[in-house]
Amino acid sequence: MNAPVEGSIFDNAWLALREPVDHASRAHGLSQLAGRALAARSAPKVVDLGTGSGSNLRYLSAYLPTETRWRLIDHDADLLARVAAHAGHAGHAVSPHVTTETRDLARELCPAIGGADLITASALLDLVSDAWLDTLCRSAAAQRSAVLFALSVDGRIRLTGRTDTDDRALLSALAVDQRRDKGLGAALGTAAPAHLINHLAARGYGVTAMPAIWYLDTRQPELVAALLDGWAAAACTARPAEARRFKSWAARRTADITAGRSGLEVGHIDVLGLPGRRTP
Numbered sequence: 001m002n003a004p005v006e007g008s009i010f011d012n013a014w015l016a017l018r019e020p021v022d023h024a025s026r027a028h029g030l031s032q033l034a035g036r037a038l039a040a041r042s043a044p045k046v047v048d049l050g051t052g053s054g055s056n057l058r059y060l061s062a063y064l065p066t067e068t069r070w071r072l073i074d075h076d077a078d079l080l081a082r083v084a085a086h087a088g089h090a091g092h093a094v095s096p097h098v099t100t101e102t103r104d105l106a107r108e109l110c111p112a113i114g115g116a117d118l119i120t121a122s123a124l125l126d127l128v129s130d131a132w133l134d135t136l137c138r139s140a141a142a143q144r145s146a147v148l149f150a151l152s153v154d155g156r157i158r159l160t161g162r163t164d165t166d167d168r169a170l171l172s173a174l175a176v177d178q179r180r181d182k183g184l185g186a187a188l189g190t191a192a193p194a195h196l197i198n199h200l201a202a203r204g205y206g207v208t209a210m211p212a213i214w215y216l217d218t219r220q221p222e223l224v225a226a227l228l229d230g231w232a233a234a235a236c237t238a239r240p241a242e243a244r245r246f247k248s249w250a251a252r253r254t255a256d257i258t259a260g261r262s263g264l265e266v267g268h269i270d271v272l273g274l275p276g277r278r279t280p
């Protein structure tokens with residue numbers, strides 16, 4: 001496997017911090033619809049792309065038939081090993097219906113999704129390119145897989161309470177970094193949900209998109225600090241000359257939010273595509 005591109009490796013501590021907010025924010029109705037779509041199939045096959053430590057499995061399995069067969073795919077073997085650790089921690093063995101595969105989705109997308117009744121992912125879509133999505137949707141349509149991409153950033157960021165002179169500069173540099181190639185082609189960033197919807201609709205899918213917004217305030221101090229540090233680091237990658245400015249912004253804004261002087265909303269979208277039913 002080639003050396004991973006900067007921005008394609010994720011810290012387990014970050015994934016653990018975001019998991020409770022991710023699960024609370026998701027469009028639960030879309031997960032129910034996905035479950036209904038699989039209910040008629042015996043032992044349905046689900047593939048989760050960019051699994052990380054297994055957050056999507058832990059959320060979605062409650063909505064899917066109990067005999068669902070899961071394939072969990074990521075290029076980071078250390079994160080995949082955490083799926084079993086999580087299961088052990090909860091006092092359960094890893095289900096024999098769950099397997100993990102270390103694969104680079106830049107080179108092995110088609111073998112990864114082959115035969116799936118449902119192709120799903122969470123917090124992955126902003127990393128991918130339009131060409132990657134085209135391949136995914138073409139293969140999904142050919143085998144009539146349902147598609148559920150959750151928690152994709154959509155670019156809506158709302159800082160409430162007070163304005164900061166550096167908000168605009170930080171968010172604009174962040175948007176530049178979101179379009180940087182993270183190993184899966186020129187990243188679509190916050191435009192990715194619209195591209196996914198268009199690709200699915202063009203192939204006759206019935207598509208439903210619903211918001212999955214993070215509302216952050218004094219209740220999640222560690223997540224806020226990690227998120228804003230991450231945004232500052234991404235902004236510095238795009239505009240290194242402004243590093244000092246972006247780091248101070250993150251410190252000020254984290255202090256604001258954790259002290260209750262402002263709140264933060266981060267827009268995400270969940271998208272479900274079901275084959276063969278056209279959008280009205």
Ligand SMILES: C[S@@+](CC[C@H](N)C(=O)[O-])C[C@H]1O[C@@H](n2cnc3c(N)ncnc32)[C@H](O)[C@@H]1O
Binds near residue numbers: 050079
């Ligand atoms: C933001 S994390 C999301 C993880 C998990 N789905 C969740 O919701 O917590 C993105 C995941 O995509 C994986 N990833 C990034 N590029 C990849 C690639 N080229 N092939 C396979 N996995 C990749 C990362 O290792 C990481 O686990």
